[in-house]
Amino acid sequence: MQQLGERVIEVSKTKIWIAVVGALVFVWLGYWLLQLDAAEIEQNRRLDSPVLVHGLGVVTMVFFGLCGVVGLCKLFSTKPGLVLNRDGLLLGAGGLVPWSEIEGFAVFAVNRQRSLVVRLSDPQKYVESGGAIKRVFNRMNYKLVGSPIALASNALAISFDELHALCIAYHQQYLEHAR
Structure with a gap:
């Protein structure tokens, strides 16, 4: 059997860019949720709690913001995957x-x-x-x-x-x- 040498698998910059762009879209969505007026939220029967909608906006922005930061760090890292x-x-x-x-x-x-x-x-x-x-x-x-x-x-x-x-x-x- 032929000996397998060292195999280095790099990080895919394209896949990371796609993830970063996706994270930015969700950060924008979270920001949009935060900008909704309380009266407008209460009129919508599905989303009738401004606290819930604004809380979801904050959680979305924080989580996907962190995902975007991690993605950017991976983009500029020289370490293999x-x-x-x-x-x-x-x-x-x-x-x-x-x-x-x-x-x-x-x-x-x-x-x-x-x-x-x-x-x-x-x-x-x-x-x-x-x-x-x-x-x-x-x-x-x-x-x-x-x-x-x-x-x-x-x-x-x-x-x-x-x-x-x-x-x-x-x-x-x-x-x-x-x-």
Whole structure:
């Protein structure tokens, strides 16, 4: 079997730009909700609470504003999105996950959006890694998909099927080396 060399998967700038533009649209929508007059809101039977509508506007602006900022940071970052090599998976923001700690992979799908779940021998080690915000997201991932690490190809310059095949091939080849 031919040895697989290091594979660097870059972040897709096009996909990130699309996400940033989408985030800006939602920030504008949140701003529009904030600008609605209370009397106008109360006249509409579906949205009769100005507090609810304005609160939704604030939440929308904050959440998608943060998404836009993260997207812009990724656009100007020189870090690769993912690196696969003989040592393991080098995550763009999460450090190295050695092959010896990876038990396998599973696919998690929601509305035709797939993520590659990295099944770990000691998930708690990764749930509690990183800063406070990172740990919150790790816990959320763990509760949702059973692992703190789930790889989506949304922001990567690779298709999901390619990502899945590469991870399995590298894992199979280097698992024995890692033990």
